[in-house]
Amino acid sequence: MIVDPIKIGICGLGTVGYGTYTVLTNNKDEISRRVGRELIVSHIGTRSIKPHQNVGNTRVSNDVFAVAEDPEVDILLELIGGYDVARELVLRAIANGKHVVTANKAMIAVHGNEIFAAARKQNVLVDYEAAVAGGIPIIKAIREGLAANQIEWLAGIINGTGNFILTEMREKGREFADVLKEAQALGYAEADPTFDVEGIDAAHKLTILASIAFGIPLQFEKAYTEGISGITIEDIRYADELGYRIKHLGIARKSDDGVELRVHPTLIADDKLIANVNGVMNAVMVQCDAVGPTMYYGAGAGALPTASAVVADVIDVARSISHPQDSVPALAFQEDSLSDLPVLPIEAVDSAYYLRVQAKDKAGVLSDITEILGDFEINIEAVIQKEPRVHDSEQVLSVIILTDEIREGTMNTAIANIEALDAVSGKVTRIRMDRLE
């Protein structure tokens, strides 16, 4: 590429900061194919590089403000967290004409109005996809994807720690305090878990979602917050009995009177998709006047999922700097970067299979079938053999087999051999199976 690379400064090299460095480095080529320009990390501000961290020969300052003052840096990533220093750092970067990407929900929820006003004045971008629901592109979905709609309400599981605790309580019958300890040991919860379990973290995120959904200023101080520390196994069991799950939801709803902004444990019917979002996963449901309900699901925290959102913002900024009128290529990648990777014929695809074989009731047919599968090194995962029933005055039995993954071409031959068995009647029914893993 002839044009200069876009230079990125990372402030804060904790979990998210180093995750972001890792994604920008590992997926460098894929990202360049999408942006049409190289992105390089030119400066890192961090108090210390930990032993497992490798940043090559990237310039490192132990003062994050040195990154904000570096004239080479085009986009500053604020990944230090917290309120005041982060705010000061971002305002400094903006004053110096830099675009900013942040993962800091607390700072945006509390100081966002001031920060966005400063950015407009300096004509720079401040993006914050990673601030809400980690790797789920929910800010983009609401600000852009649903922009045709009047948004009526939204409800989200937007704190993974809380969802992990409630899921464990329900599935294993464990008490709150017990699961909280485990969450802390696993690194899902902080030593001081107040922000997570009392709903403050979720309220930061909900404040942001409500603003972009309804077009109101950020008003974190007005959010109602109630935690999950009072939820007991007993209540979870009674809720189950009535057909409900208890989830820690952030709910924002617009009416003629005003906006509801509230985080609290909530019973939701167990046949709703969002009621079945478990463990540390997040999900946000958005109800709109035109499209109706939509839902967005994924990892709400963690180094790489959060980095995914940070880097998506970096790509947005880089694309809009590089190609302002036509920032996103039609097929996502630059036209001169499309790959000629071939599309495989179905015979060359690996898949697991469900097979249903109809056989005359004859001893040994199951062993004949499994022998054929064995000859082709097709592993069997499960078998059902049903009682024979009478069909056209003959005894017919159904054998159902789930297999492991195998090349489709091989399976075709195995099926032909099975169909050739005397005891087998008609065609074998074959349905592919996917583990989605």
Add this chain to the structure above:
Amino acid sequence: MIVDPIKIGICGLGTVGYGTYTVLTNNKDEISRRVGRELIVSHIGTRSIKPHQNVGNTRVSNDVFAVAEDPEVDILLELIGGYDVARELVLRAIANGKHVVTANKAMIAVHGNEIFAAARKQNVLVDYEAAVAGGIPIIKAIREGLAANQIEWLAGIINGTGNFILTEMREKGREFADVLKEAQALGYAEADPTFDVEGIDAAHKLTILASIAFGIPLQFEKAYTEGISGITIEDIRYADELGYRIKHLGIARKSDDGVELRVHPTLIADDKLIANVNGVMNAVMVQCDAVGPTMYYGAGAGALPTASAVVADVIDVARSISHPQDSVPALAFQEDSLSDLPVLPIEAVDSAYYLRVQAKDKAGVLSDITEILGDFEINIEAVIQKEPRVHDSEQVLSVIILTDEIREGTMNTAIANIEALDAVSGKVTRIRMDRLE
């Protein structure tokens, strides 16, 4: 606003075309607040205006090409469907320097490479969010939201008709042909259902998803397609027994050898979220190297859901014409358009409730509680009264009540009255309930 409005030409006034007109009209103010500029429909190309359609005094031509030739039109919406005329119309609009938004998956899957090349040459945008999964912003999620990632595979329920048929077969034990007839009567399936039930429609959409996920040209002709007409109740039952659901999935997967591009019935484990996407709803799961799995769920068809995606594209184009460097406002709406709608205190919020009351085992306590709720006009949805158990050498019984929606302030007073009953011990446990409707 001082600047000129952006002028939109709608070609095709069928279900989607009129839905789009309706959304642009009904949500005019909300859209202007987001774009910072007025959008008006200045020209409609349609063979006929149906009796229920009202387009005010908008200019109407009965030749869609008149819209492509109209020098006033900034953005042309191709909503006529089909392959050849649509292609010609879009190429004409591009040649005339117009931006294009289309909902036409068939045209994009088959003629997209040619159309995008023409658009690049003329420096105009061609957006197509509505072409895949209706109102779900999946194109935006993959092209932008997940752009930091190497996408490993994606799997989607991307044909609502097929999902409706399989859901009905499983839930009601009905045969394929029977449900298909109903789907046709309901307007979910065409008189010739081949495109839907044989997977051709899904293959069009999958072709598009694979291109933007992996950066390969559109290659519809290489997609493997297998329909659901051979699926029987018997197989659905056996799959259930083994812990699986049968869904008509589009799967695209990248390996070192090539790209898999296939639509076929697929067994998936019933504890996966996507296995529980039922009826006409669509969902797409995307597996990425950094963020892991994410899922997007919503209505895949219908007038207003599809219009939601069409208009989102129109807004994208309008924003990038109007504010190329800073197209999306930080809080989704223009800074001078934020609303001062108040955030309501929790006491002013309506909610349904789960109440758990601990009472001494005393006849009449349930009727005392229900009388109090009745006094406050709080309707009861469900009650569980459990056998008394001994606690601190006293008989204690739990009464669990689900109520209808009521103002929180009212519920607070009712709870205070319940707690004041002699027979009631301690605090009432109260958890809010939400129907998410």
